[in-house]
Amino acid sequence: MCGIVGCILDKKVAPTIIESIKKLEYRGYDSVGIATVTDTINVKKGSGKIKEVDDEIKLTDIDGNIGIAHVRWATHGNPTKENAHPHCDCDNKISVVHNGIIENFKELRQELIQEGHIFKSETDTEVIPHLIEKFMKEGNDLLKSTQLAIKKLIGSYALAVISTEEPDKIIGARNESPLIVGVSDNGNFLASDVPAILNETRKVIYLEDKEIIQLEKDKVTIMDINLNPLEKEIKTIDWNPEMAEKDGYDHFMLKEIFEEPQVIKDTLFESEKIKEIVSKFKNFNRIYFVACGTSYHASLVGEYLIETQLGIPTEVILASEFEYFQKTLDDHTLVIFITQSGETADTIKALKVAKPVSETLAIVNVVGSSITREAHHVIYTRAGPEIGVAATKTYLSQLICIYLLVAHLGENEELIEKLHSIHELSLESFDREEEIKKIAKRYKSAKDFFYIGRGFNYPTALEGALKLKEITYIHAEGYPAGELKHGPLALIEEGIPVVGILPPGASYAKTFNNLQEIRARGANMILLGAENDTQIDDVEDKLLFNSTIDEIIAPLLYIIDLQLLSYHISVEKSIDPDKPKNLAKSVTVV
Ligand code: M6R
Numbered sequence: 001m002c003g004i005v006g007c008i009l010d011k012k013v014a015p016t017i018i019e020s021i022k023k024l025e026y027r028g029y030d031s032v033g034i035a036t037v038t039d040t041i042n043v044k045k046g047s048g049k050i051k052e053v054d055d056e057i058k059l060t061d062i063d064g065n066i067g068i069a070h071v072r073w074a075t076h077g078n079p080t081k082e083n084a085h086p087h088c089d090c091d092n093k094i095s096v097v098h099n100g101i102i103e104n105f106k107e108l109r110q111e112l113i114q115e116g117h118i119f120k121s122e123t124d125t126e127v128i129p130h131l132i133e134k135f136m137k138e139g140n141d142l143l144k145s146t147q148l149a150i151k152k153l154i155g156s157y158a159l160a161v162i163s164t165e166e167p168d169k170i171i172g173a174r175n176e177s178p179l180i181v182g183v184s185d186n187g188n189f190l191a192s193d194v195p196a197i198l199n200e201t202r203k204v205i206y207l208e209d210k211e212i213i214q215l216e217k218d219k220v221t222i223m224d225i226n227l228n229p230l231e232k233e234i235k236t237i238d239w240n241p242e243m244a245e246k247d248g249y250d251h252f253m254l255k256e257i258f259e260e261p262q263v264i265k266d267t268l269f270e271s272e273k274i275k276e277i278v279s280k281f282k283n284f285n286r287i288y289f290v291a292c293g294t295s296y297h298a299s300l301v302g303e304y305l306i307e308t309q310l311g312i313p314t315e316v317i318l319a320s321e322f323e324y325f326q327k328t329l330d331d332h333t334l335v336i337f338i339t340q341s342g343e344t345a346d347t348i349k350a351l352k353v354a355k356p357v358s359e360t361l362a363i364v365n366v367v368g369s370s371i372t373r374e375a376h377h378v379i380y381t382r383a384g385p386e387i388g389v390a391a392t393k394t395y396l397s398q399l400i401c402i403y404l405l406v407a408h409l410g411e412n413e414e415l416i417e418k419l420h421s422i423h424e425l426s427l428e429s430f431d432r433e434e435e436i437k438k439i440a441k442r443y444k445s446a447k448d449f450f451y452i453g454r455g456f457n458y459p460t461a462l463e464g465a466l467k468l469k470e471i472t473y474i475h476a477e478g479y480p481a482g483e484l485k486h487g488p489l490a491l492i493e494e495g496i497p498v499v500g501i502l503p504p505g506a507s508y509a510k511t512f513n514n515l516q517e518i519r520a521r522g523a524n525m526i527l528l529g530a531e532n533d534t535q536i537d538d539v540e541d542k543l544l545f546n547s548t549i550d551e552i553i554a555p556l557l558y559i560i561d562l563q564l565l566s567y568h569i570s571v572e573k574s575i576d577p578d579k580p581k582n583l584a585k586s587v588t589v590v
Contacts, residue, residue, distance in 0.1 A: 341364075381400070
């Protein structure tokens with residue numbers, strides 16, 4: 001869950017490479033480092049976010065036309081300067097950045113220490129430059145030495161290597177961690193993700209596992225693990241550089257929430273493609289959704305929709321738990337994987353379990369990501385790049401795809417029509433922003449929050465609570481409204497904020513009663529309901545929605561206000577919502 005960049009230009013590389021790595025900061029911000037090659041390896045690195053480290057040691061103040069850089073989400077070793085990448089060999093002639101986990105690093109490290117190598121960090125990565133050093137000292141060139149080194153590695157890696165012995169190239173390799181090549185007339189690039197190269201080029205080559213790359217100024221050579229050259233297609237990305245900029249907003253998260261109405265429109269364009277995929281499906285007698293985090297919550301909405309609208313037994317399984325269900329798979333089961341990044345290690349692992357037995361469908365945001373190359377069918381959410389660590393617009397785009405899928409499976413024209421009304425209705429959330437800000441101010445010091453919903457809107461409660469936890473560090477729980485009386489009601493006390501999700505529909509009366517039970521115990525209710533609902537007149541903190549929004553489509557709209565609420569509490573608490581502590585956007589470790 002780190003980010004790496006490699007770059008070859010015919011001018012000083014550091015300013016470009018630091019701009020690129022900034023675009024990957026969503027992948028980790030425990031430390032940052034850069035190395036360039038001249039007649040020596042020049043390294044600058046430090047712990048903390050890029051801005052903090054740059055202010056202190058001026059990361060761009062480093063010569064060389066060829067360089068590599070890294071942002072870290074710590075796995076092995078504390079987030080210290082010593083553990084920050086790049087890591088070098090004993091003689092400082094080789095430098096490596098790495099994203100992934102080397103599972104056999106302890107054995108390799110021990111062997112290398114016995115052979116006389118000196119280690120300077122606690123990381124798993126450091127075995128890589130020492131292995132390359134060993135093979136170069138045996139007379140191999142940089143490419144061959146990197147190949148021999150990675151043949152010894154067990155685990156996941158996307159890596160970039162430079163050396164003073166061959167200062168005109170970068171060697172890269174990938175296995176189970178994302179890596180792309182960007183090609184342009186001005187130079188060539190390696191990166192963990194597309195936003196890193198968008199300022200320089202939109203021409204991209206996606207790499208597969210066990211592929212090795214030799215990057216030179218005017219040449220890119222891609223090889224298999226045995227160094228046989230491969231023909232790879234160069235794809236043109238339809239994202240533009242502005243999509244990965246803040247565009248005047250204080251934070252990416254706010255920008256991405258404001259993009260949601262457009263994302264709704266863009267994703268609805270996928271309707272025909274989804275219809276086509278559905279037409280290829282055979283009859284399934286069971287559906288599994290597999291996902292993590294926010295994507296898991298989108299899947300839960302899918303479960304309610306499929307079971308109520310189509311009557312097909314459906315289950316949602318956290319990707320990290322999926323292996324325990326594998327014996328239940330068969331060829332009449334459809335397994336749907338939902339993932340923004342398409343790189344979540346748990347989800348990839350689950351897909352590998354399901355694919356040989358069942359039909360698989362992936363709903364993914366990042367074009368060309370690992371999962372899109374594994375699943376039988378792929379639906380793209382059209383959210384564009386999401387930089388904020390907290391998923392917002394991509395959640396909504398996942399939901400739109402799920403609703404379209406269900407509508408096409410059930411040939412439900414009425415639902416498709418309803419979906420086309422969502423764009424207009426979504427704009428109304430921004431009219432409530434001032435009210436949301438007031439609520440945020442009032443509750444910014446709360447220690448606990450509850451989010452309560454029922455049926456289709458139980459997942460909305462879970463997602464609202466997750467957003468609050470991750471960017472405000474306030475403890476929050478999402479509960480189905482009817483479940484509180486079975487235990488958690490004991491936690492309700494005077495003044496505790498409880499967000500009640502109460503759209504009109506079949507579950508309204510029961511939810512209303514449950515919320516009354518909570519109010520009666522002294523909770524401060526923040527209610528999300530219909531503007532024509534006179535029963536909630538006496539609630540002080542309310543966010544009132546268009547009365548045409550029923551409980552079935554409410555998950556697509558009520559969540560926008562909850563995202564804004566978390567965002568404004570985060571800002572009130574002076575937390576950077578784009579980079580919450582301990583988290584990274586793309587979780588490429590299991
Ligand atoms: O890329 P994915 O959708 O597979 O990521 C899954 C989760 O890591 C992700 O949704 C995470 O929970 C979000 N940061 C929550 O905002």
